[in-house]
Amino acid sequence: MMKALLYTGPHTFEYTDVPDPVCEPEDVLIRVRAVGICGSDVHGATGRTGRRLPPLIMGHEAAGVIERVGANVTGLRAGQRVCFDSTVYCNRCEACRTRRFNRCDKRQVLGVSTPQFKRHGAMAERVAVPSWIVFAIPDEMSFVKAALLEPVSIGVHAANRGNIPEGGTVLVIGAGTIGLCVLAAARLKGAGRIIVADIDEFRLETARRLGADVTVNAGTLVSCTGKMPVLRKDETPSPHETPLSHETPVLRETASTLAEAVLDLTEGRGVHTAF
Ligand SMILES: [Zn+2]
Ligand SMILES: [Zn+2]
Incomplete structure (x- = not known):
């Protein structure tokens, strides 16, 4: 189990225990060290956007340290300081192969839930994301600054x-x-x-x-x-x-x-x- 800030309904969050995220073979499990609050999270918390259907762990701009890598992951290792993209894409469909990741057939966004998908985000101790959306950050860059790389x-x-x-x-x-x-x-x-x-x-x-x-x-x-x-x-x-x-x-x-x-x-x- 881990601690997470769980959005449970309009204007309501609970700091509570939730199951650890599952780290699939192509995933990287990240210990979150900093996470931003996007304007879309603030709007989403009103319950009126249709993109934060509860229960949900929000948070799509974050940075942390790799805790574990899945069996098929190469080029990344435990202990590395990283940030990641907010868009989770499949890396296989035609859109992904032509680097139009925002048009991926299976596109999800971290910390967002709609009638089509629910993808827990980084307002938690850990988050699991596909290795191809992970980027190493320089040692001298703080986690807080690295969490801002998504909006930047x-x-x-x-x-x-x-x-x-x-x-x-x-x-x-x-x-x-x-x-x-x-x-x-x-x-x-x-x-x-x-x-x-x-x-x-x-x-x-x-x-x-x-x-x-x-x-x-x-x-x-x-x-x-x-x-x-x-x-x-x-x-x-x-x-x-x-x-x-x-x-x-x-x-x-x-x-x-x-x-x-x-x-x-x-x-x-x-x-x-x-x-
Ligand atoms: Zn955002
Ligand atoms: Zn795709």
Whole structure:
């Protein structure tokens, strides 16, 4: 038996004993050392998404140490520090053979249950996953950081797929975890100017701390047209307390949508890519 955080119904979790996961011949049994809480877990816990049918152990962004490897596993060994993909795929179907793992016929997601499947996740002492979704992590990388590699990889993938010319301008709509990862990845890809929009001032402040050049509070924009809703990263967060200076970008009086605000901020050119 092991300890796990078991989701038993809307807004209800029990820290309880559950059976150890079964380690199949192609699986790796991992002792979990860090696990993230995804926004989809938070929504799922309301019981309204249809993707967290109880009882379920959630958790699909995690890192830990290999405790045991299945009989058919090569290239991985007990004691190795690892993280893993959140998508469990069969590695055999045509989609998998052409590396479109997200289209796998037997695709499951760790810590998710739907009418089609239930796959317990990593909010537990141990989790078993197929060896081909496991990645070794460097010794100097903390487990907490390694657990974040799943959302970080989404940001990196988005930035790789987007058109970001060196020095180009990008817009990130939504400054949650994924938006912030896109922001960081877009910067590494060479973006020159990054505009981040959200309706939550705390998130916008975080975006500025992580390097956003300009943030737009789209909520303020709609309700308070023309009241200087655009802030530079070196300004204080509250638009109403910020003294007007020649350095502060100001929206035209009529800017009432995000699109108009972005056009104002880019002299009418718009952005190279919006995420
Ligand atoms: Zn997630
Ligand atoms: Zn497959």
